[in-house]
Amino acid sequence: MSIRHGLLALLDQGPRYGYQLRTEFEARTGATWPLNVGQVYTTLSRLERDGLVEPAGEDEEGHQFYAVTASGRAELRAWFDTPVPRTNPPRDELAIKLAMAVTVPGVDVTTVVQGQRRHSIKALQDYTRLKGRALAGEPRPGVASSASHDLAWLLVLDQLIFQTEAEIRWLDHCETRLAQHAEAEQARAAEAARDGGATGAPPARRRLRA
Amino acid sequence: MSHTQPARQTPVLHLENVTRVHGQGAAQVQALRGIDLKVHPGEFVAVMGPSGSGKSTLLTLAGGLDTPTDGQVLVEGVALGGLTRKRLAQVRRRSVGYVFQDYNLIPALTAGENISLPRELDGLSARAARREALAALEELGIPELADRFPDDMSGGQQQRVAIARALIGDRRLVLADEPTGALDSTTGEAVLAVLRARCDAGAAAMMVTHEARHAAWADRVVFLRDGRMVDESVSQDAASLLVTAATNSVKVDE
Known part of the structure; x- marks a missing residue:
């Protein structure tokens, strides 16, 4: 900043x-x-x-x-x-944490995701509460109010809200992707077990996927 | 805020160990499993969860549009399961405002008539009901739509008329299924601010949504998964937030 x-x-x-x-x-x-x-x-x-x-x-x-x-x-x-550069993505602790969580055995990634989601929704509720007050024109303690200051504050709040929302949407997406991945792994394991027994004709499933 | 109110107060909505099973035999689906949820006067609750988690089932049960397989639903302390059809219709009309995801406006009636209909059924004069309908349209920023028919309105306009219909009269409980789906972000925000204001004035609301930004207007956000409540988030008061913000610190950049 x-x-x-x-x-x-x-x-x-x-x-x-x-x-x-x-x-x-x-x-x-x-x-x-x-x-x-x-x-x-x-x-x-x-x-x-x-x-x-x-x-x-x-x-x-x-x-x-x-x-x-x-x-x-x-x-x-x-x-x-000059636009604020986006070429170097800021280091994101959450992204790093999830990237590590999926590779470290014994970590319940779903719990990590839900814990973060609760935390982020809470932050989003708090920002939204502040925005509700700002929209209603309530004065802020210790701040000399003016129309342009209030507008600036609203824009900052909106930014915090949209950024937090993006994080939550990403978490929802991660969860879906994790579930798909687990399903695919299961199917692969089941298929491997079946193929191990029958060395004959290629299984129909594989042809369907091709 | 509302969630700190004394527990002895009668909740406007009380779901007591509610279970709902759809279908039979092998095709059986457990839509909800033992849900306990109270919504108190002044409280705004948002329900989130992936598709198929039971969000909409929860809402239809709360609105008396469906019956639980097990457990009971109480609105203002009255168990819906024990009511005659006539009494149930009355509770739904007088106490509950329901915003349907697909609006459910009557095509042959104008926006104003759609909104005032439940009040006229309750014995209000047509003139008084019309006045209330206009006030509700005004609250949602669309007074000019009073005499338009649903077919002549955009999806977003129909959605706002549906919300006005749910807010008319002294409804103690507002239930809304994705009430901002057809609205752009600032209009959606205005609608949520109206719901928020209703709750701050003492009503109770429960809203189903998959948009975190909308859910965040609620005092409590509950998360459903596979028909169970798995988590919830409760917001804190805005006054204390400003204090929290002021005690944080930042680093000086070079």
Whole structure:
């Protein structure tokens, strides 16, 4: 997730200080990816090191303001203009877990699938509950509400929902595939047992499958 | 939320050790095996499971459209098995709103008439029933369909009329079989929000679906497999979710 570009996008709307950036970031993403102020300052100093932001003075309360530079603005435009790369699939622990589970003897894959499905449905219920509130226009605690912030939050929630749904659909699919595989294995075993006894004519089943 | 309500409250729907066997002898199929399920006022339950797991059978039994081979179905504390045909029809009309997967609208009646029919059968004046029908259509965002016939409507429009028909009056129990199958994702969402709001206002609902995104509107999601309830997922309150989200943390990228 690009906090770096997120902060640039906020600074593009005018100079801001660290705590303010954190609050505004979370107003848009609904604290889905909460930032602590330390993370904001670490990112700001890297952006400054790379010449993308520069200090823009302090207010009377001692808040250090930052402003986006011309190259920071160019970097931001380039970010919006470039698709988020999908060429390197993110490492997915669940996919790795299932890929291992089907090869390790003694693991009940169906139980692994159902356990994950329950967990993911629960997450989906939770996101949907939040979305129901957002759609009903209920204010979020600690967030200054505005139409564009609420829209941003809804989009983030929708993304979480669709992504979780995709995972559940994949789990359903895995289950069907596992069942088909088990059936095919059984049929193969039965056929092997039959063929072992009769070495004569090829069995009709095999011809059907060809 | 509803699932934390006291257990002594009478469930709107109670399936008690319900078993349903289809067919006889060698062709016998155990559609449901000993299902125990309570749906309380204010509760929205979704039923998920692969094809043939017994989802639809469960719904038809709950709606009194079919009779269990063993066990009993109670709606608002009344056992459906002991009712005369006339009383059963009355319970189905007054207490239960049923959304059929294939809508089941009467082709010779307009949308408005389809919706108001059960209320008129209950003795409401035609004018009052019409008013309720229009309100239900309004709730589903399709008031302009009141005087159209089912043949003149798209599948999605018919589906929403069928849902309006199930919601009219003070139905305490709404049963829905894939109620969003013909709808695009935002319309489907609006329909689920209506069901959700009905439950938040005190009704109970049970919905069969294979779409996880739709099931997620429910308080409880139960999983059926081979006629048995194998698992369930209960959602937590949204207020505590925001707190959970705020205590999570992320890594700073380079």
